[in-house]
Amino acid sequence: MIIAALALVGLFVAMYLWFFKLGLIGSLSCKIGGCEKVNTSPWAVFLGQPVAMWGVLYYVAMFATAFASTLERFADDRRAALALVVLAGWGVAFSGWLTYLELAVIHAVCMYCVISAIIVVIVFVLAVVEWRSTERP
Amino acid sequence: MATSKKRASQKQFTYVIAVIAIIGAGALGWMATRPKSGGTEIDPNLPVGTAEGFVLGKPDAPVQIIEFADFECPACAQFAMLTEPDIRARLIDKGLVSVKFYVFPLPMHKNTWSASNAAFCANEQGKFWEMHDRLFYTQDLWNTLATSNPDKKMKAYAEELGLDASKFNDCYDSQRHYPNIKASGIEAQNRLIDETPSFIIGGKRYPGSLPYDEIKKLVDAELAKVGAADTTKKGAK
Numbered sequence: 001m002i003i004a005a006l007a008l009v010g011l012f013v014a015m016y017l018w019f020f021k022l023g024l025i026g027s028l029s030c031k032i033g034g035c036e037k038v039n040t041s042p043w044a045v046f047l048g049q050p051v052a053m054w055g056v057l058y059y060v061a062m063f064a065t066a067f068a069s070t071l072e073r074f075a076d077d078r079r080a081a082l083a084l085v086v087l088a089g090w091g092v093a094f095s096g097w098l099t100y101l102e103l104a105v106i107h108a109v110c111m112y113c114v115i116s117a118i119i120v121v122i123v124f125v126l127a128v129v130e131w132r133s134t135e136r137p
Numbered sequence: 138m139a140t141s142k143k144r145a146s147q148k149q150f151t152y153v154i155a156v157i158a159i160i161g162a163g164a165l166g167w168m169a170t171r172p173k174s175g176g177t178e179i180d181p182n183l184p185v186g187t188a189e190g191f192v193l194g195k196p197d198a199p200v201q202i203i204e205f206a207d208f209e210c211p212a213c214a215q216f217a218m219l220t221e222p223d224i225r226a227r228l229i230d231k232g233l234v235s236v237k238f239y240v241f242p243l244p245m246h247k248n249t250w251s252a253s254n255a256a257f258c259a260n261e262q263g264k265f266w267e268m269h270d271r272l273f274y275t276q277d278l279w280n281t282l283a284t285s286n287p288d289k290k291m292k293a294y295a296e297e298l299g300l301d302a303s304k305f306n307d308c309y310d311s312q313r314h315y316p317n318i319k320a321s322g323i324e325a326q327n328r329l330i331d332e333t334p335s336f337i338i339g340g341k342r343y344p345g346s347l348p349y350d351e352i353k354k355l356v357d358a359e360l361a362k363v364g365a366a367d368t369t370k371k372g373a374k
Contacts, residue, residue: 019169
């Protein structure tokens with residue numbers, strides 16, 4: 001449940017950055033760090049699409065999986081828990097790469113990216129705990 | 138008992154998700170629909186004035202570089218701070234090159250019109266380039282992220298540069314150069330400039346913040362064409 005709630009928060013953070021890329025919200029509200037510098041850099045694009053758009057899709061997948069795992073019929077299903085571990089693990093790796101780029105290449109930190117990175121780390125820890133607690137068939 | 142507890146917990150979970158969804162959607166909706174505050178609202182019916190380029194160096198220098206830049210663009214500031222000092226010392230001061238600078242205000246930069254206005258008004262008192270340098274070197278202090286009201290900063294810069302404050306403020310507040318700023322932007326578009334900074338050297342467009350070595354190479358090629366002495370012979374490196 002906590003994972004689904006966190007995924008929803010992450011989804012709105014990613015949507016905010018995506019809306020910025022689409023030009024819907026003017027400039028980013030960013031009191032700490034260089035959000036605009038990060039989000040207008042060449043590294044803000046992945047496979048031809050804004051990283052923020054991938055973030056939206058990622059969090060939608062995470063929310064859907066986490067939500068499904070709260071349903072009674074999936075309560076003891078290890079597959080849902082494993083899917084969350086894999087999703088969150090990918091998120092941690094990707095966020096780690098983006099954080100490296102911010103610190104070492106772009107030399108600016110986007111606080112929304114930091115929030116997203118914190119969310120995926122917490123989700124990863126919770127997902128591993130959840131997975132380990134589910135009974136083996 | 139366990140089932141009812143589970144149901145209650147599921148209900149709580151639904152409430153939490155609903156609250157997050159409402160807050161998130163509300164915040165995003167507000168941000169997407171709020172009036173874009175800060176900076177200058179430009180009247181779409183503003184008349185078009187004269188595209189005025191500001192020249193640095195001898196106007197009859199053998200090679201002319203035309204630069205299109207936005208005062209609020211980070212890459213333009215980077216160029217002004219890192220590359221331009223070399224261009225001035227090694228090419229302009231030796232009489233080999235002149236630079237003609239056009240402002241190209243980009244729509245996503247809310248304070249760039251104010252900065253351009255300050256530069257045009259400083260030009261009235263013969264200090265365009267001093268204001269140009271001040272704006273680029275302190276860009277993070279007055280850009281959209283730093284303030285929604287750059288006017289105070291612009292007027293403070295005018296005083297610091299020793300401009301007649303009353304004349305500058307009259308000029309700045311009247312916005313009389315806005316038509317010329319608009320014309321400069323149109324000039325950039327007419328020349329198919331689509332990013333800042335961009336340069337025209339020898340009739341060709343070069344987008345992006347070019348490093349000094351590349352500019353030197355292009356200038357040398359132009360000097361060779363016009364038959365001027367090689368920059369190296371004149372001491373430029």
